[in-house]
Structure formats: C-alpha cells, structure tokens
Amino acid sequence: MWGSSTNKQQGGFLLAADRVSEACSVGRTDGPGASDNERNRYPTNSRSLRLFVPQHQLCTSTQSPSTQTHSITIHHCALDIEIDIQIIAAERGEQSTINSPQCKTNTRCNPPFLSNLPLRSNAPVPPPNGARPPRQIRGPQSALTDFLASHNINANQIRQDANARRQAALASQQAVDAANDAPSPDSDSDPIPAPARARRNESKAQSAKRKKDEEKAIAKIKASKQFQRRRKQYNSDEEMSDEDEAARAFFEESMAPLPDQTENCEECGNRFTVTPYSRRGEDGGLLCQKCTKLLDKEEGAARKKRKITAGRQRRQIQSNLLDGIYPGAKDLMTLCIETLAKNVDLAEDFGDLPASMVERLSAILCKRRLLKPETINLFLRPGNDTVVVTDGASLSSDDYIRIFQYCPTIKYLRLRDAVQFKNKVMDHFLATNITLEKLSLHGANLIDDERWDRFFTEKGTHLKTFQLHYTDGHFGDEQLELMPKTCPNLTRLKIVHNQKVTNKGLEHIAQLSNLTHLTIGIYNPTNSPPYVKIINGVGPSLRTLCLDKAGVDDSVLEAIHTNCQNIQKLRLTDNEVLTDQGFANLFTNWYNPPLTYINLHKCRHIDSTDPRDNPDGIGFASLGFEALMAHSGKTLRYVDINSCRHISLESFERVFAADKKYPDLTFMNISFCQAVNDFVVGSIFRACPNLKTLVTFGNFGVRDVRVPKGRILIGVPTALGMQIEGTEDGEGRVAG
C-alpha cells in the first residue's frame, strides 16, 4: 500500500480518505462563508479532524483505485513540516495496515492521533518513546499546529528528526565519496556562487545535485541564441560584461515563480502573488507590489529623466560639434553668459559689462529667441554707442524707434531680421540728429527707395560702413549711383541677396575711392566688365573682396592680379566660368601678400552628361590649388574649397606632403572634393597642427581616419549615418 504513494516524504499518517476530505471542507467552513448546516455537522470544538488549509499551503491529493489509498500531502511552510497523509478506507471495515517499515521507524506516526480520529482503527500502535506531553501554555498558532499538538506531534521534534535524517544521509554520502576518492561537490572550487535564496531542508548531496543541474541549465542557456541576443542588448546599454553572471541572471529569471504563483518578497519577506509585472529587487528576487512602488518612487524620476535627456544630450553634442565647440567643460565666461541669459528676466541692468560681452549676451539671447521688447531695454543704455540685435524678429517698429530715443549717442547699429525696421522707423531716424558710422541691416525689406535716397543724402557724410542684406524689391541702381556723391567716407560696403541691382548700378561702386572691404552678391545676372571696372577703381586699397554668384570670367582674376596688393580675404563663389589656369595665374607671382581667408566654393565645372571630364579646365582645380597654397599657405587661416571637384588626389598629396606645414590653418572645408581619402585627411591633420575643424561631407574615400586630440572632423559618410566615434586615444571627435 505504501508503494502506491508517489510521495517521497518519510513521515506518514493513515487516515480515512473521505474523513480527510470532509475535514478539509470542515476547516473551510470555519471561514466567513460557511453555512450553519455544515457547522452543525462538524462543530468546531469537536474532537473530529479539522484541517485548516490556508491559501499558502499546498494540498495535493492522489487516489489510486486499486488499493483504495488516498494520499494527501500538506506542506506547511511556516513550520517546515512535510507530512504525507495516507488514508485507508477504514470506514468500510478494512483494517488499516501500518506494517510498512518506513512507518514503523517514523516517530511522527502517532497512534493516539489515529485512535482519536473518527474512524475505526483495529490496530492501535504503541506510543513512541520520544513523544512529549502536551504543553499548558501556548502562543497563537495555526489550526494545523493545534491539531497536531493535540495528537502529541510537535514541530521541534519533527525538525530534530529531519536534521537527524539529514546528518545520516550526509554521513552516508561522505562515506561513498571517500570510497570513490571523488572530490566533494561542496568544495570551495565550486565555480558558481550559491544563489541568493538558499534552499532549506536540503541535504548537501541534494544541493550538489541541484547545483549540477543548474550548471547544466546555465551552460544550455549560454549556448542558446536567445541568450546571445539578450546579451548584446545588455551590452549596449548596461555593463553585463561577465558572461557567467549574465547567464546566471538569465537562469534565475527563468527559474522565478510564474505569474499567479506565490513568492516571498525579497525586500519585506511578505508573501504575495506573482504577476507578470512583478519587479526584481537588487539581489534578483521578486518584489511585492508595495516594495515595487517604493522602489519605483525612489529611482523612477531619475530613470525616466535619463531616458528623455539622453537623446537631447546626443543632439546637443552633435550640434556643438557642428558649431565647432569641442566637447568638454565650457569656459567660465560662456557659463556665466548662459546663466545670465537663462535669468534675463531677473536682470535690471548689465552694469559695466564690456561691449564685447554685451554683444555675446545679445547673440545668445537671440539664439534662444529671448530678445523681446522687454529685454531689448537691457541693451539700450544712454551713452552706449553700439547696439547689436542678432534676431530682431520679435521687435516692433516702436522698439526700433526706442533704440534711437534711448541711445542718442549711437554710432554703430547692427540689426538682423529687422523686418519691422521700416519707413516709419527710417522717418524717425532721419528726423533725429544721430549720425551713424555703421549701419548693418538684415531683412529690412519695407524701406522704400525714396527713404534710402533721403538716408544717403542726409546721413551719408559720416557713414563708414554700410551693409545691407535681403531688401527684396528695394535698393537698386539709383541708390548705388547716389552713394559715391553722398558717402565719401565709406570704407566698407556689403550688398548681398539683392534683387534689384544690375550691371549698370555696380559700376558706380568704382568711384567709392576709400573702399577697403567690398562684398557683392546680387541676384540679377551680371558679367565681368562692371567688376573689372570696380577692381581697377578701388582694387589697390581693397583688403576684402567677395563676389558671390557673380558670372565673372578670367578677366576679373587678371584684374585682381594686376590691381590688388592688399587683399587678405578673397571670396569668389558659385562660378562655372573661371578656369583653373586663370586661378593659377592669379596666385602665381602675385604682388599681394599671402591671404588669410580664401573661399572658392562651387567654382567648378558641371556637366550631367559627362560628370567626370573637365576638358576646358573650368573651375578651381589642381593647378589653382597648388598655386594658392604655394602663395598663401603660410598665413591661411580659413580655407573653403567645398565642391571644387576637379582637384586631383596627386595635387592634394603634393600640397599636404610630409615637408609641408600650414601653421595658421584653423578651418578647412574640403567637402565634395572627390579625390579626398583617408590618407589625404591624415596628411592634412599632420600638415596643419592648428587645424580645429575639418569638414569632409560627401568624400566617400574618407572612411576610417584617426582624428588627433582636440580636432573635429565633420561629415564622415558612413552606412550608419550620423555617428560619433572616439578614436584609439578616445581624443578626437567625428561628427557625421
């Protein structure tokens, strides 16, 4: 009969099956939902079997029909009792047999217990020697303990027995091990540390076996694809470098109780029902809902915040790189100005801040769109001679008028995006006796030609610098014609993004005899003669010459070569007529001292049907490049030859050869120069020790290049798109 039991517990009680099942139901009737009928049948104070089976006790029942044996296993975790109750159908008159040797040796098999049961037992068993008398004073205890105590069973005794058995098992195991000369499985060389939750009631032999199983399982996990995938994920965001550790974490996760099972909370030890959302604690155990909430509260804010800001930080780093700001601590001045910009609403007055700082502050405020009618007052101090507004889009006409009212001593006025600087403001300005030396207006497209005429006639005498951007349909040839007569002191002239000026008007610039800086960028198609005339007229004194999108030919280059002797900054862009030979002639035997700034971007030949060839040598190419670097290499600080696509690899190699040095070069843009490759970039970094920023968009030969410390390489094309890479030293920076 014992053999039919599948349970391996050593202790056993023999009970009548239906009695126990009834007893269990009786126990349940003690609860709030029990009917009176049931209570009457089995009064709670009766000596009949009452088994209170709490939720956390596992109750299994097996029945084997052939032997009429029922087996009920009750695990009482709190008392650490594992009882196997075997029930014989004694009610039907069958004699209960307790002739199993296991049962005989089992001190927990208590005959009085059986005799007290409401069943007929014909085989009383003598009381065992170790049984204690029932105690008189008792604390609160569970129904089961109560019941067992009433039958002279007690937990201490059971534990002692269990320990004794364990000792015996261990002794026998050790004996076997010693006989086999095998190393003890529990020796210190155990590669895997014991899990946090040690098993109780486990002999060393059992634990060794379990550990072996665990090892096997972990090895299996390590080999699994799922684990490899997971490990990659871990590696990407957290340091889970140790493979063993990762595998163990994975293993314990898979061994964790499933949802709807119960588990003890790692933190508070309370029992709770596991859900799919149960969180893991520090040691890998599951947490109850309460502790989860607490933990979430503790780290929740930080965790969420980090995730949100990570993207923003990455963008900020990229933005800084593109702005040429090398990552690292900002300087104190920047920190202060940024803090000041953040708290600009608290500021009442900037005090005696130097003008350069006020300018920087204004620029930062504008960048953040903080320059509003309220904040502009901070920059308007009586006695001030400079007002710079980098973004005046949110200022109204009245605010611009206020500039002249607050600062009657103003000499230098620079306004960008000053759309509201219109006729009304100009009228007010013309009515004052303010004499501007510098006027730089950007986007003021609402001032008509009549106002411009009045401006030049009334205020032109003192004007030294005049810069005008984006005036749309205003400011044309007539105004340029007027300027030489009314503005004799003009030294800087910049007219860009102008839609009205034509060839005819340009010629008048040649009469501005004091001109030292000239920038022209007009939308109407122009050709060489007026430019040649200008250069013949003012060329000798010019220090800056910038011609954007001018459809000029080599005659302009020749004029520059012959006339200009003081040029420092030269910009000739967007041209498909100038030839390589023309550039070479310009820079060869040029009387002009070496340049500091050169920008020849988009001077190149484009033919979509035959993109590679350049039979006529159009654009700034190899000859011109070598001549330029030979002439100006010593002093050049800024070089932009972006899109000059016919400069050959050999040319680059010769210019940046091992014996060449360009000590002043700080910025270089060689984007879309197809010959550029890793070697060229490396040579450039070597030849230009002070190069801060190198831009190489669209150069597919640049793939994997070492960037020296403190340098920025922008625009490396990669399959990944935007990419930040530290190099071997983790020093230089690359922005995609």
Next chain:
Amino acid sequence: MSASSEALSKYVTLISSDGFEFVVLREAACISGAIKRMLDPKNAFQEASRAQCKFEEINGIVLEKVAEYFYYNYKNRNREDVPDMEIPPELCLELLMAADFLDT
C-alpha cells in the same frame, strides 16, 4: 625662492580684495590665461616668485566661485558630456566681469 623651484610648486595662492586666500592647484589655476601669464616664471612678475596672485577687483565670494570653477574645469578636462556648473544668478554679472578679467 628661485625661479626653478617655484616652477615646481604645486599650489598657488589667490588672494581676494577682502583678504580671503584660496590655495589652488597650479595646473587648475592656469586655465585662466591671466593667471597663467602672471605666474609664468619667464615674465618674472612678483606673483611668479611668490606663487600668489592678489586681485584687487575680485571679492572673496566671487573668487571662491572662480576657484570652484578652476577645479570643475580641471576635473572635467578630458571628459565629454560635462554637466554645467551651477552659477547663482546674483553672482553672474560679477563673475562674468571676473571671467573677462581672468581670461577664462
């Protein structure tokens, strides 16, 4: 002190207008262009020989913040994603003037 020996002195003293003294790591303090030039033995200023700089126009509160910045910068000199140092808004303007003067 000879020029060679204070080139080796690891710390320098910064003295504020109201007499507060801040002993700062030389390498950290030399982030400031002005202090670097003051302490350069080649320039043979008195500051260089004594390894201390007195700032008549910077008070103790501001100089303390400046010293804090020196160490903040020194600590983060080779790092990326450096969190900005907190600057109390009320100190901002004075600190800005000091930063301008010290060339940091």
